[in-house]
Amino acid sequence: MAGFADRLHQAISSIGTPALVGLDPRFDQLPAEIVKRAEANSSDPLDIQAAAFEEFCKRIIDVVAPLVPAVKPQSAFFEQIGPAGVLALQRVNQHARRAGLIVICDAKRGDIGSTAEAYAEAYLAGEDPNAAPFAADALTVNPYLGRDTLMPFIQKSKERGAGIYVLVRTSNPEAGSFQDHQQDQQRLYEKVAATIEEQAAEDAAANSSEYGCVGAVVGATYPQELTELRQKMPHVPLLIPGYGAQGGGAGDVAAAFTASGFGALINSSRGINFAYLREPYKTQFPQSQWEQAIEQATLDMIEDIASQTPAGALRS
Template identity: 45%
Template structure:
């Protein structure tokens, strides 16, 4: 069984690209031609929406499958379309994995121990249906978590990662403007709350360090805060870092580079809207969205590689 950090590191080396594509679709991102076709095949508008989202995602995946190591569907975007939306999420994940991509389930789950076990079954593993049957809902390679409840709510996922080779990214310093409301509060020992969380992540990930030198337990650190990211990389030298905030949220490749290790590994930069909606930026018709996404993915890859070179952290 291969450790998630090793799987991801290998895929990044193979593609030469530390990008994860966010798959956070809204129905109005999908070209009218696809929506029309979905309406013809579906029984009702909700089912048509689910079908349209799935086909949209399929084409996005096909457009970049040789270029990127992983995709990151954000669950809210599927939940908002109800059961047909969640069926689209499920099919999207199965499709991405069938093409060899790693899937990071961006669910930010958090709860007490017994409930965290149920989430771990739902998103990383499977659930017994009695007798010989079992149900796999998401079966992702990795999940995002919120550590506010402490180790109880994290442990079931760590156990699953040890057993099944998955990974988990825990929120440390998020990319949004109000991240500091709670995360920047200063403790009586001089650390910030997010630094304290980073120390927990370093500790929780100790048993899951792979041959790459990185742990399958990682941290979410927004590219929008490069100075904090430099410090967090020092606190968590062996943890994977998931870097949101590049592109639509305003951070540059140079900002994102702060989260990489000295070997140019250990981090992956997310882009969702800037990749999915590249056709708008490029002034192309919606029907050309997949081509536009491919061009944007190449540009982002080159942008990150150049920034890593400038920072002396080039991917080997």
């Protein structure tokens, strides 16, 4: 069985970009045609939203599948509309897998012992999409509860060719309020980083791979920390949120990559999903061509990353 890092590496390599498209559906920003169709099929407000989310995300997947290696559905927006939304999330994940995409479910789970194991069972399908209900290749995980609570996720990842991305340095303005707590010159996020580098290095060695199945979330909005963390976690694949709508530019994420262009995925969610509501795409495309706007925004992101980071080397 191929490990997660190797599968991800292969997907990035063959498509030639580390651009990651987040799926963050918001009902009040959906194209009118999708809302209209969902309203025609149900009178229940939550069922309407769930159906609209499902169609919207599946159509984004169809647009971006030939362009990027992976998508990142945000669980919160689906959970917000209850069980019908969670069913839509499952279908969206399954659709993305069928389209050949790596699926990183952004649910930021974390709990102790056998409860963490239940979350791993729920999400971490790994190589076989049918091995877990939510069919994900990888899951974002919160480390606060402690090192032992990461192990069930890591164990399941090894068994199934799945992966996790542990929150290390998040992209929000007050990310440092707890993550910067500093003992003996080591900030908390650096301690988390050291812990997961150890796990990733062990897994990488076991698979004779460059990277392990334990990744890290590091925000593009903290480029200095990103540079240091890339050096301190040589075996850890990075997931970089905060590019685009949150303010991080391609120059900010250049340090996430090795010279050959590997080592990180750069995520954009709102900037891609709702491109048709933003300039320059809003002017370039009528709303009925919202998929073309999404395609163009994705191509522009890919070009931006290729021209300003070592990931450009992936094209050759």
